[in-house]
Amino acid sequence: MxxxxxxxxxxxxxxxxxxxxxxxxxxxxxxxxxxxxxxxIVDRQVEYPLRGMIYDRNGQLLASNAAVFDIMVTPKYFKLAEEDSAILAGMLDYTIEELRFNIKKARGYSWFKPSVLKKQISQIDYARIQDKIIRFKGISIQARTIRSYPHKSLANALGYVKEVSRSYLEKDTTKYYQSGDLIGISGIEKFYEKQLRGQRGVSYVMKNVKGVVKGPYADGKLDTIPRVGATLTSSIDLDLQKYGEDLMVNKKGAIVAIDPSTGEILAMISAPSYDPNELTGEGKRVSKNYSNLSRDKNKPLFNRSMQSRYPPGSTFKTVMAMIGLQRGVVDTTTTYFSCNKRLVGCHEHASPLNVRGSIVNSCNPWYYQEIRRLMDDEGKRYQTSDRLRETLDEWRDEVKGYGLGVKLGVDMPYEKGGLVPSSRLYDRIYKGGGWKISTIHSISIGQGEVLSMPIQLANLGAIIANRGHYYTPHIIKDVGGEGPLEQYKEKHTVNVKPEYVDHIARAMADVPRIGTARRAFSNDIVICGKTGTAQNPHGEDHSIFMGFAPLHNPKIAIAVYVENAGFGGTWAAPIASLMMEKYVNGEVKRGYLEKYVYSGDLIAKEEARKERERKLKELREKNKARYKEIQARKAKQDSVKVTTSDSE
Known part of the structure; x- marks a missing residue:
């Protein structure tokens, strides 16, 4: 024991x-x-910063933040009589079933923590229900902000924000975003997402076992304050932007205007467009608006200014002329090629022509003959040689030096690079090397396989305005008071002598005066430009204009595309000249030209043309079917006659 x-x-x-x-x-x-x-006992609460503001170059607000309210429910304290269900559902624009589903979802998350019952109620709607909703126990209000756009302009360039998707969260290697966060989806909002989103703050609070907050933890010593997103100053001139959008009403196409001395984008118009506020917030309204915009046959969500690849048409002749002068195959004084319409169609003008005359009169045969010299064709027009491949690729590299066929590096997402054909491309198209100079010489006048975007042509205008150099086009001139991003301060020089570019610039000054863009002529400023007409297999040709103003100390370079509008001098040139006059002089005195542009409903005209074609096609099909029916009936009658004759 x-x-x-x-x-x-x-x-x-x-x-x-x-x-x-x-x-x-x-x-x-x-x-x-x-x-x-x-x-x-300690709850970590994330405090979201305000998204950075965006202003135009003159201090007008382009993008701000608007207050919205989330209706929250805490299931533990929420009690709802049957007769009140319809009242609460009506306030929240829910059906009874939707209300019950969301309450059930909140209970599944937590009985003691608040859950979102209805997202992002506007200030107007909240003011309408504020006095009534507070009588429901367990219902609380949580204020937050969403993006707001004070003007209906610049929608495609500004872009929009949206709640981050689950698929994005799974791919997010930075692990910065959380469910419910807003993120830029397109435009400036996407490209400058890191600067605009700011930095989250964190606060720690004490809570009891039921989740009720009792106060700050450690007297708030561990808390961090949220940092507001950077303020962006855009290079856009809002007044010029609105004016351009008005000129493009009832038209499809794009306008891009650039300050040649800095590369700052003054206006970026894609038509038709939409009100950016249609895609702010969450819920059924936004989903419905996005669905409608996506299905719209005119593609308002598509940024034509930097995503539509069009043939540059005769505006490309300026590049061809500068390359020819730099290579020494032509000079500024000699009269060269005649207007040989057997090579390609052209309008009536003097012949033969020097370089200046070829620009002023936009002579197609002139450039067909020039490209043969550039390609060192030596009369071998009926075979593909290694020399032809070599000279074509050399020519392509020179064209790319003018910012064509490459991405310029604009501070916007989804930029396309255009197309300048190479020998490898033609070898793929014409298998076995069955191409020759006579097959491809349409590239000399901006047709064939040459494709460009409006922003590239506006940049070409800036190159000529600057007599041989450019700055990468950009739409934000200041990020948080520190100026533009570094890559937009770099000067790019093109391989061409300034005197050759000046010769082309002076020739372009004569285009509105005595050439193909007489409707663009102005007595107040010297407008320099080049018209273009891009062939379109699906309808009327596209109308194009590229230029700058004034001739000396240029303030604006511009490119205008108007789809299905015909000759460049008919629509694109007048629109461009009005934009340049508006920016340089601050006002437009040519009211008659404004009236002409405003009156043009080219979308309706194109729709009417398509409808006529559709009806004509239907009529042809009916006539064809009728003809077959008559032939079948006749054959049957002949067969009956033969049978009767045999029986007799």
Whole structure:
């Protein structure tokens, strides 16, 4: 018995010693249990910063933040009588079933924590229900902000923000975003997402076992304050932007205007467009608006200014002329090629022509003959030679130096690079190398396989305005008071002598005066430009104009595309000249030209043309079917006659 007693004493002693060691470890030595204990009473709450503002170059607000309200429900305290269900559902624009589903979803998340019952109610709608909704127990209001656009302009360039998707969260290697965060989807909002989103703040609060907040943890010493997103100053001139959008009403196409001295984009218009506020916030309204815009056959969500690849048409002749002068295959004084319409069609003008005359009169045969010299064709027009491949690729590299066929690096997402054909492309198209200079010489007048975007042509205008250099076009001139991003301060020089570019610039000054763009002529400023007409297999040709103003110390370079509008001098040139006059002089005096442009409903005209073609096609099909029916009937009658004759 004595031995057992000592065994029990020893056993209990060891147990108490072990228990003491464990307690010492939990309370003093180990931080794990302290962390777990605090996790039960400390709640980490993320504080979202305000998204950065966006202004135009003159201080007009383009993008701001608007207050909205989330209706929250805490299931533990929420009690709803049957007769009140319809009232609450009506307030929240829910059906009874939708209301019950969201309440059930909140209960599945937590009985003690608030959950979103209705997202992003506007200030107007909240003011309407504010006095009524507070009588429902367990309902609370949480204020937040969404993007707001004070003007209906610049929708495609500004872009829009949206709640981050689950698929994006899965791919997000930075692990910055959380469910419910807003993120830029397109335009400036996407490209400058890191600058605009700011930096989250975090606060720690004490709570009890039921999740009720009791106050700040550690007197708020661990809290961090959210940092507001950077303010962006855009290079856009809002007044010029609105004016251009008005000129493009009832038309499809694009306008891009650039300050040649800096590369700053003054206006970026894609028509038709939409009100950017249609895609702000969440819910059924936004989903419905996005669906409608996506299905619109005129593609208002598509940014034509930097995503539509069009043939540059005769505006490309300026590049061809500068390359020819730089290579020495032509010069500024000699009269060269005649207007040989057997090579390609052209309008009536003097012949032969020098370089200046070829620009002013937009002579197609002139450039067909020039490209043969550039390609060192030597009369071998009926075979593909290694020399032809070599000279074509050399020519392609020179064209790319003018910012064509490459991405310029604009501070906008989804920019396309256009197309300048290479020998490899033609080898793929014409298998076995069955191409020759006579096959491809349409590229000399901006047709064939040459494709460009409006922003590239506007940049070409800036190159000529600057007599041979450019800055990468950009739409944000200042990020948080530190100027533009570094890559937009770099000067790019084209491989061409300034005197050659000046010769082309002076020739372009004569195009509105005595050439193909007489409707663009202005007595107040010297407008320099080049018209273009891009062939379109699906309808009327596209009308194009590229230019700058004034001739000396240029302030604006511009490109205008108007789809299905015909000759460049008919629509694109007048629109461009009005835009240049508006920006340079601050006002437009040619009211008659404004009236002409405003009156043009080219979308309706094109729709009417398509309808006529559709009806004509239907009529042809009916006539064809009728003819077959008559032929079948006649054949049947002849067969009956033969049978009758045989029986007789």
């Amino acid at each position: 004595e031995t057992r007693r000592w065994h029990l004493i020893f056993g209990f002693t060891m147990l108490f010693i072990l228990y003491g060691i464990v307690l010492l470890n939990i309370q003093v030595l180990s931080s794990e249990y302290k962390t777990m204990s605090e996790a039960n």
